[in-house]
Amino acid sequence: MTKLLIKNGRLVNPASNFDGIADILVEDGKIKEIAENITAEADKVIEAGGLVVAPGLVDVHVHFREPGQTHKEDIHTGALSAARGGFTTVVMMANTNPTISTVPVLEEVLASAAKEDINIKSVATITTNFDGKHLTDFPALLEAGAAGFSDDGIPLSDSAMVRSAMQEAVKYDTLISLHEEDPALTGVLGINDGEVSHKCGFTGAPTVSEYSMVARDAMIAYDTKARVHFQHMSAKESVEVIKFVKSLGANITSEVTPQHFSITEQEILTVGTNAKLNPPLRREEDRLAAIKGLQDGTIDVIATDHAPHTHEEKDQELTKAPSGMTGLETSLQLGLTHLVDEEYLTLSQLLEKMTLNPANLYGLDAGYLTEGGPADIVIFDDKKKVVIENDFASKANNTPFINQELTGKVMYTICDGNVVYEG
Structure with a gap:
């Protein structure tokens, strides 16, 4: 094992308020x-004067596409992308092919993940092959190493099934994470139903398709006392619903992606399908509501929803191209640019949403710096201006942020005491 000494850095550790x-x-x-x-004496000395030294970032919502879709991304390239973005721990979603619904598939995925230089966990599906009808074997999947359960990508339309899943989660003390978009209320997925979709001549995905399901499931969570996490909140009303149901005492948490607090539906008009997401980019008032939710603690976590697609898949008509964008390599920069530089959050508050809170969500031994604790560390320049170029470690480049100037540059990512990325 390498003996490493980091000198003179600005240590920002939200867990201890240092x-x-x-x-x-x-x-x-x-x-x-x-x-x-x-x-x-040390094998390597890193002079960190003028740089920020923080806990390694934690992302609880990534799609690494393995098995079955490795032309988009695989666990190895996903891990490289994460390390380049400053992440030392990630949690993969289960919408692979086959889905992570059985112990053999989960074990295969975790065996692949164990070969990488960062910590990679995975959820299993809530329902078998996303059928929305039959619960997976929660105890067997937990025993095999599932971090929690999510049918992310497919909303659970059946409220009785949602309640059964939450009751099962309570029984086994695990976390349920939900993607909330009611398909019965949605037109073209990935585009907000508003000014831009109407200019394009179609009905998009309205905010009510999200906040109506958030309201339903937040109240079921309140009733069952389940630990429930609401993924990628995008609508102003969703934030208000979560705030209200939290005030009742429900054990719920929520996340927002960097793209949803950084840009709006207008980006569709300039970058096209690379700004097509589920849930879609919304209006400016929704973007500001997400930021307010981060400020007041209604939104607990920033997560990327890193969703790689090939150029060929994205290079289609707006209504036909798949939804999603990559995010691991720009996440910290978007937080610095749109939250810290604009004085919505302090640096420590931003890092809390990207380290301590996501780690606590899944009970991960991560997100903090203390003597005797894991040496998972990111060192970055929080002032440097960088123009985003098309040279990602990910296999994919489907992001609307290419050619934009953002703040911040990751200089070192250290996982388990080893330098896994040097910028």
């Missing part, structure tokens, strides 16, 4: 010492 200059000594994959001035 923000100040400190050194970190890493040995045998753990943090051995944190102090003002450490003098020690």
